Amino acid sequence: AQSVTQLDSQVPVFEEAPVELRCNYSSSVSVYLFWYVQYPNQGLQLLLKYLSGSTLVESINGFEAEFNKSQTSFHLRKPSVHISDTAEYFCAVTFTSGTYKYIFGTGTRLKVLA
């Protein structure tokens, strides 16, 4: 069965510390991978995505994620977080087989502490 697992429901971290939000997926076909972010009282928006090419993808605000096919993972990292990064982060996958369906993880709430 196809699924996305975000192992951590909440991650507290101090400002300027590094953070890693974990995402693993299960699929029998090739995938496209996404991270979406939902800031407090705002809608979901794309943070970054992997479609093909370089397995390391970056966002404009300093986040990066690496597609690891052998470990079926797409972990999100940032070397130094800011208070403004406090949000809920969702990992999502869709499939190259064209099922027209996106599967989302249950989300990780990142709380950046001063």
Next chain:
Amino acid sequence: KAGVTQTPRYLIKTRGQQVTLSCSPISGHRSVSWYQQTPGQGLQFLFEYFSETQRNKGNFPGRFSGRQFSNSRSEMNVSTLELGDSALYLCASSLGQPDTQYFGPGTRLTVL
């Protein structure tokens, strides 16, 4: 370009009633997907429409239905509401797959 709009933003209904939610996608986007978001469950896929055709459906009971019009606007309907249907319902539009999905602000449905 205007973003994805959803109406109404808030709804309060009682058990047994039915409800219709509306979604207007970004101009030019022909794919519209619907999700149910609840705390701890994340986003659960309901269905996806493209050019008025439902191309995929999630694991929800038949009480949940949808449609898409020729202008790409979409509606979803939930009949015989249950308490467990209380959630934030999100609509997302895209040019196609695997393009980025652009989400609306959601409709918060409360069933009493």
